[in-house]
Amino acid sequence: MEGNNDSVDVTGDNRISKLPKPILHHILSFISSNDAARMSTVSKVCASAWNSLPYLNFGYIHYGSQHMHDVIDQILANRKKNNIPMQNFSLWLGYYHPRLSFVDNWIKILVACNIKQLNLREKPDNVYYSLPETIFSAKSLTVLSLEGFKIELPADEHLSLRYFNGLTSFQVGETLPKLKKVNLVNLANQENLGYDHSVLQLIDIAAINVEDLSINNHSHGNINAVRVTDCKTLKSFYLNCVDITDNWLEELFYSLQNLEKFDLT
Amino acid sequence: MVKLKSNDDKEFEVEEAAVIQSEMIKNMIEDGCATSVIPLPNIDSKTLIKVIEYLNKHINMGKAAETGEEDDLKEFDEQFVNMGWEELFDVIMAANYLNIHELMELCCQSAADRLKNKSVRAVREMLKITNDLTEEEEQEIINDAPWAFEGPEIDDTVN
Numbered sequence: 001m002e003g004n005n006d007s008v009d010v011t012g013d014n015r016i017s018k019l020p021k022p023i024l025h026h027i028l029s030f031i032s033s034n035d036a037a038r039m040s041t042v043s044k045v046c047a048s049a050w051n052s053l054p055y056l057n058f059g060y061i062h063y064g065s066q067h068m069h070d071v072i073d074q075i076l077a078n079r080k081k082n083n084i085p086m087q088n089f090s091l092w093l094g095y096y097h098p099r100l101s102f103v104d105n106w107i108k109i110l111v112a113c114n115i116k117q118l119n120l121r122e123k124p125d126n127v128y129y130s131l132p133e134t135i136f137s138a139k140s141l142t143v144l145s146l147e148g149f150k151i152e153l154p155a156d157e158h159l160s161l162r163y164f165n166g167l168t169s170f171q172v173g174e175t176l177p178k179l180k181k182v183n184l185v186n187l188a189n190q191e192n193l194g195y196d197h198s199v200l201q202l203i204d205i206a207a208i209n210v211e212d213l214s215i216n217n218h219s220h221g222n223i224n225a226v227r228v229t230d231c232k233t234l235k236s237f238y239l240n241c242v243d244i245t246d247n248w249l250e251e252l253f254y255s256l257q258n259l260e261k262f263d264l265t
Numbered sequence: 266m267v268k269l270k271s272n273d274d275k276e277f278e279v280e281e282a283a284v285i286q287s288e289m290i291k292n293m294i295e296d297g298c299a300t301s302v303i304p305l306p307n308i309d310s311k312t313l314i315k316v317i318e319y320l321n322k323h324i325n326m327g328k329a330a331e332t333g334e335e336d337d338l339k340e341f342d343e344q345f346v347n348m349g350w351e352e353l354f355d356v357i358m359a360a361n362y363l364n365i366h367e368l369m370e371l372c373c374q375s376a377a378d379r380l381k382n383k384s385v386r387a388v389r390e391m392l393k394i395t396n397d398l399t400e401e402e403e404q405e406i407i408n409d410a411p412w413a414f415e416g417p418e419i420d421d422t423v424n
Contacts, residue, residue: 030378034412034413037410
């Protein structure tokens, strides 16, 4: 920066190198892995910060980036080797791929590294891929956000499902006592797909500790059956494009005694 | 009012409602350890003034949404992070020590925004970092991660 030359430390010492590593990691968590990896050639401190960075955000991966698979393979293998506890992994696969078995391997490594937040998206016209069962052993997972991926059963505290084609019913039962936040967006089918789809018919949530529930089916037609029972701790409830009746509302308010905020559009 | 003392022995009075945005001080007050002056041996007065300015502005932040002050706060935040690197790192260290989550996020985001898309040369110059990697080490990293050095968006300016 101009005019600051007189403050240059002649020993070559600089502030960023003196930041504790967790703080440097926190700053790097806001930039893409692309930027973070490039920064690793800035200095030894930066190289070491990158090699142990627990936040990986690869963003959108273009068609023809086959070599990115190898890159991610290598980066994750490196994290695992060094026992880096992973905080966040985000990836958007922007192309068609017949088999996503390489994702299985990444999830396996991430689960072994105690991944906390996993955000995966793929193109809506891709072949829907089911996440491997390993995902259920992700004991540290607090946020699972998926778009275009299938999953048989949800994970821990925060469940976010968007554009889940082919889902006919979504049910959360008492088997998930840790679930606190549920966010459902456009679960019904996309009309622009040329073959028959089942339509989401039922959402049934019975989660004893859920506090925040949001269902938004904007642009995909109304969902006609939403059942919310036993959600005694529910505080905030948002509904968009859901068919409801007066009776339904009455019963709902009767059962949700701790409700503080209710939005209906 | 709560009294805070910087490491250069200057005292500042801050409203309790403002200062409890710091989890650390909030805990001290709850535990009854904040009866007199709270010494902050890691924070100088210049940085503490910035932090207090932020705390005072963000008092009752939860109510901002109701009173339509959100835009005002956003503008304040944008102005607030308009500072040099040294000062920004000082505030980040203070926010980390005092455990003020929102301030930490704001400043780290700002630091990250400044690094986004920057070339290696630009980062070194902006942060006054002397390259202590040998040419071989540097080349090895580049060879390992050529994907990070590709792309038209890489920005070599230091602003």
